[in-house]
Amino acid sequence: MRVCWLVRKDKCCQRIKLPHLETTVIGRGPETEITDKKCSRQQVQLKADCNKGYVKIKQMGVNPASVDLVDIGKDEEVKLKPGQVLHLVNKRYPYTVQFLEDTGASGTGAEGKTKASKRSYIDSGNSCMENIPEKSMKMEQLDLQDGSSSCMPKNTSNSFSSAHDSSSSHKEHLGHWSQGLKISMQDPKMQVYKDERVVVIKDKYPKARYHWLILPWDSISSLKSVTKQHLELLEHMHAVGEKVVQQCLDKDRLEFRLGYHAIPSMSQVHLHVISQDFDSPCLKNKKHWNSFTTEYFLNSQDVIEMVKTKGKVLVKDGTCELLKLPLRCHMCKQHLPTIPQLKEHLKKHWPK
Numbered sequence: 001m002r003v004c005w006l007v008r009k010d011k012c013c014q015r016i017k018l019p020h021l022e023t024t025v026i027g028r029g030p031e032t033e034i035t036d037k038k039c040s041r042q043q044v045q046l047k048a049d050c051n052k053g054y055v056k057i058k059q060m061g062v063n064p065a066s067v068d069l070v071d072i073g074k075d076e077e078v079k080l081k082p083g084q085v086l087h088l089v090n091k092r093y094p095y096t097v098q099f100l101e102d103t104g105a106s107g108t109g110a111e112g113k114t115k116a117s118k119r120s121y122i123d124s125g126n127s128c129m130e131n132i133p134e135k136s137m138k139m140e141q142l143d144l145q146d147g148s149s150s151c152m153p154k155n156t157s158n159s160f161s162s163a164h165d166s167s168s169s170h171k172e173h174l175g176h177w178s179q180g181l182k183i184s185m186q187d188p189k190m191q192v193y194k195d196e197r198v199v200v201i202k203d204k205y206p207k208a209r210y211h212w213l214i215l216p217w218d219s220i221s222s223l224k225s226v227t228k229q230h231l232e233l234l235e236h237m238h239a240v241g242e243k244v245v246q247q248c249l250d251k252d253r254l255e256f257r258l259g260y261h262a263i264p265s266m267s268q269v270h271l272h273v274i275s276q277d278f279d280s281p282c283l284k285n286k287k288h289w290n291s292f293t294t295e296y297f298l299n300s301q302d303v304i305e306m307v308k309t310k311g312k313v314l315v316k317d318g319t320c321e322l323l324k325l326p327l328r329c330h331m332c333k334q335h336l337p338t339i340p341q342l343k344e345h346l347k348k349h350w351p352k
Contacts, residue, residue: 001050002020002050002053002100003017003050003099003101004017004018004019004048004098005017005018005098005099005100006018006026006055006086006096006097007097007098009095009096009279010094013033014031018048019048020051021047021048022047022048023045023046025044025045025046025060027043027061028043029041032088036089038063039061039088039092039093040061040063040089042061043059043060043061043063043065043089044059044060044061044065044086045058045060050099053081053082053099054079055079055080056077056078056079056080057072057077057080058076060074061074061089063090064090065087066086066087066091067085067087069085080097082096083096083250083351084096098249100249179266179267180266181201181267184201184204185199185201190204193240197216197217197236198214198217198233198236198237198240199214200212200213200240206274206280207280207283207292208276208279208283209250209254209277210248210256211272211274212241212244213270213271214237214241214273215268215270215271216269218233220268221267221268222264223262223264226303226313227307227312228307228308228311230307231307234303234304234307235304237300238304241258241273244273245273250275253351254275254277254351255275256273257274257297258273258300259298260272260300260303261296261297261298262316262319263296263315263319271300272297274292276330277350284339285339286323286325286327286339289339289342290322290323290324290325293330294323294325295316295322296322296323298313329345329349331349
């Protein structure tokens with residue numbers, strides 16, 4: 001039986017479970033963390049049909065709720081489907097719905113924890129929360145309850161844990177913002193998967209609905225430091241990224257790219273796995289946009305091939321200037337003057 005979840009898009013909040021064909025009322029209060037008095041305590045009524053894959057939304061509050069920016073109307077009812085966005089009041093507080101297979105997790109307060117079934121747990125931190133079968137991922141379960149080393153593969157010797165622990169005692173100074181990834185990759189709350197070679201974390205400021213980072217445990221400052229001896233590692237990072245995409249609920253509806261920034265601002269080499277909707281409040285300026293939609297973003301396979309043939313990653317002169325290019329839709333190549341206009345335009349390309 002599938003389970004329906006209501007997921008906040010603009011901040012990290014507890015998901016709200018919508019039981020099959022049962023009425024749920026939400027609005028201002030601790031469950032949504034909304035304190036805006038323009039939002040009624042009983043703003044909308046929701047009823048999920050897990051078999052048909054939609055949620056009936058009825059506006060109960062005085063101020064307008066909307067679906068895909070179209071006002072519902074007091075006491076009116078519409079259907080909300082995956083991929084659409086519900087704003088609770090006045091085009092604010094966006095939510096989406098997800099229908100997931102019930103794997104035995106229970107309780108809205110503990111949906112981020114799973115029982116010790118043979119599964120790994122993926123949480124994008126934005127809107128993707130799903131279970132990954134162990135057989136397809138060939139990965140051991142990640143213990144989300146305590147972030148302990150029990151997630152290490154069974155065939156991994158204790159020598160890795162010891163080496164990893166000892167290297168931690170020789171950490172460089174992590175106070176500067178550019179070292180932020182090195183902090184996040186050690187944080188169990190940010191980790192969605194780890195093995196003896198890499199860790200997958202949620203991007204703290206995702207630029208799309210789905211945005212993960214894959215980092216090696218080995219200290220590699222940037223692509224400039226990559227050589228042929230890292231080739232197998234790069235291929236492993238790419239394979240992990242592809243498997244993460246394959247387990248995403250929207251893999252058939254959205255396109256994904258795997259790649260590296262040619263000149264990253266953060267220390268520690270990292271592979272981006274990002275959906276191409278670019279539907280995120282964290283995408284705020286031209287630099288953000290151009291860093292993922294121009295040649296500044298190097299495809300993972302191209303990087304692997306370059307290392308194979310050249311022995312290193314070559315970055316063209318003038319690459320930094322790509323960040324200053326005019327805004328242009330990555331799908332139809334139309335030029336847009338501002339980020340808000342670009343974001344509005346992108347909705348035309350979102351899957352229906």
